[in-house]
Amino acid sequence: MMLKGTKIYSIFTGACPKCHQESMYETKNPYVLSDVLKINEKCSHCHTRYRIEPSFFYGSMYVSYAVGIAFAVAAFVISYLFLGSSLMTAFIAIVATVIFCGPIIMRLSRNIWINIFMNYDKELVKK
Numbered sequence: 001m002m003l004k005g006t007k008i009y010s011i012f013t014g015a016c017p018k019c020h021q022e023s024m025y026e027t028k029n030p031y032v033l034s035d036v037l038k039i040n041e042k043c044s045h046c047h048t049r050y051r052i053e054p055s056f057f058y059g060s061m062y063v064s065y066a067v068g069i070a071f072a073v074a075a076f077v078i079s080y081l082f083l084g085s086s087l088m089t090a091f092i093a094i095v096a097t098v099i100f101c102g103p104i105i106m107r108l109s110r111n112i113w114i115n116i117f118m119n120y121d122k123e124l125v126k127k
């Protein structure tokens, strides 16, 4: 169980980075592709505006590069080192992983990006 009040909780659940009371996203399931990046205007619990400034989430592209590499390395280690596949099969596994985990990677990087700029606030939860 992940602890509410830590950045890890907000990053992995997509919860509001300030109060952790509700999801930032309109649709919780990242595989509803038409809604994958739809973020609510603000938190209905603590009224935090998620877009600090216009096109704020463009910055998450930098994070998504790092997250994508992490997924690719994990796919390589599992297929090549643990399952003993050939290099070609490992390459296919990497491409498939990055494509099929795309929505998760996009959301994870947005969650990490917003958590760089906002911190959990205990006082907001009580309101």
Ligand SMILES: [Zn+2]
Residues within 6 Å of the ligand: 016, 017, 018, 019, 020, 021, 022, 043, 044, 045, 046, 047, 048
């Ligand atoms: Zn909130």
